[in-house]
Amino acid sequence: MKLEMKSEAGPAEEKSQLPPMQLMQVLHTPWAFYAVRAAVELDLFSVIKQGKKTACEISSQANIDPRGAEVLLNSLVALGFLSKHEDKFENAEVAETYLIPNTPLFMGHYIKINAEMQKAWYQLADVIRSGKPVMEVNQQIVAEEFFPALASSIFPLNFFNANVVARELKIDELAKGSRVLDVASGSAVWSIPFAQANPEISIDALDFPQVLNVTKEYANKFGVDSRYKFIGGDWHECKLESNSYDVVILGHILHSEGRVRSEQLIAWCQEILKPGGQLVIAEFFLDKEKTGPVPPALFAINMFLATANGCVFSQEELESILKSKGFGKSRRLEMPGYGKESPILIASK
Template identity: 30%
Template sequence: MTAPVLNPGKLLQLSGAYWQTFTLHAAVKLDLFTTIDQGAATATAVASGLGLEPRAAAMLLNALCAMDLLRKENNTYINTPMAATFLSKRSPRYIGFMIMHHHHLVESWSRLDESVRTGKAVEELRPASNEAQRESFLMGMFNIAMATAPSLVLTIDISRRKHLLDLGGGPGTYAIHFCKHNPGLRATIFDQHATRPFAEKTIARFNLDDTIEFKGGNFLEDPIPGSYDVVWLSHILHGDAPEDCDRIVQKAASALEPGGTLIIHDFILDNTRDRPLFPALFSLNMLVRTEGGQSYSEAEIMTLMTNAGIEKIKRTPYKGPMDSGIIMGIKPIHI
């Protein structure tokens, strides 16, 4: 059998993939897709409307056509369905804030080698430390959660539960959809004080002011007020070191009433830790940005839950975008 001929094409394509990334980032940052969504436009019209240099604008527009994000007809540019759906602010499914969050991570990722040498973050910038970054992060989380929450909540039966704690819930997108899907359920969001205005605005948008409340605090340092029969932790554990994750899960379990359900949603690695791709890459994202954060394997999350006294632990069949998964268990009733 003849061995395949090796060539560097795939490696060079991988190495230069950031060219497309930065082309997308520039277009979102300039709000180009929203401008075009208001009607087919020539390069001159787009440049004039956005204050761009005409020749450079045309080069960007043509590259976006080559990336299948725009379509060019008779020297006018039109959003493709993908761009119109996800990249125009006129669309309720806009994800531009998450793309800008990715853009804000670029400098840290460019120094990944430093983090690998030292094992430490090169630039630990929490979203709350910068207004633009905080907006991109919170709105990005909201956009992504809005896309997944409606279908995700259908996979979890908490119809008999009365009070849900959305721990580190940000704007409370999942709490909102759990309450919408389970009449009679009320919820409490516990997150940083700086998140309150955004969370309360989001809750009001869904007319759930009487159903969902926000309580401010640091779930690592502050006591968790109240008692709940279901606790939801979505994309929380990956931001912290194993010892802090142990504290978080212990505190979540302590806030549960006997017989209550603990549900953890995160990017979950296989137990070999070398698959799937996104959780493996996300571990590196946590390496460059946090002191100790990482993706965790199914076995590691289950061990955290077992150590907190949770029983009947199982992984559900749910598989979300970017290989997120759900592990849940019950706090036992001791007679």
């Protein structure tokens, strides 16, 4: 087909050789999110788990339109959340693990919060223009409103990884009386597997008072609360004894603190760790040029929307901060649950 129209960059005819698929993929990616969100809202994965298998059975049990059920279910097969043999649908393992309400790793709450966060993303051009975030989740008042729900909803994202870290750090071999500090504990997702791995250690969890209610709830749910001490407040104003912890955990906190406060936080950790103690950092990492991988590159925008100074670091940047604050060489642990962009960095004092 010959295109007569001319663009500023030259005849459209020449440009028409480039298929628009890369752009179309980006434009349509949100549809995948909406499909999963609708299926969770309609509780279709539970209906399938209960034994309804055909689109007709599922639609009748869920009380939804049969044709609607069919298109949605087929799209969930395409996305890998269901499989289909003949006319029967089955949950894929990922759906069984994360998309069924009242199961330990249900991610429906995170899906809801994500949908809320998208309202901020709709304002992205304005925020980039003005440089002013839509909220500042690192301010205590906002944090106490925002984080109880968020911290609880992201528990399933890291529980698997936290168990890997507990094994890799040989937490079960820590001496009796060893002390762990979980900074910005949220749901205590990073420290609960430590407490489970070794009944002789104690954990201090530090977060804003409202969020600590969530920490307590989870520690209690996993039966380890008697080994926790809860410290309410901003880490920045919290004086803890020097050389007193064997392990300090920074679980997804640096990205909301930004460069300057992250440097201060790492120095603070160095001060309170015992010589030989270990700092565990869970973060999203960008590559050196900060141009990839895609998830952390987009997460950097998320931080721009939600904080005044938040950012996503490259591993090299964090290692140089660690070195400047007196830590030895750090080692990187790949997390099977996340892939290349969210490893764990472990540094020794």
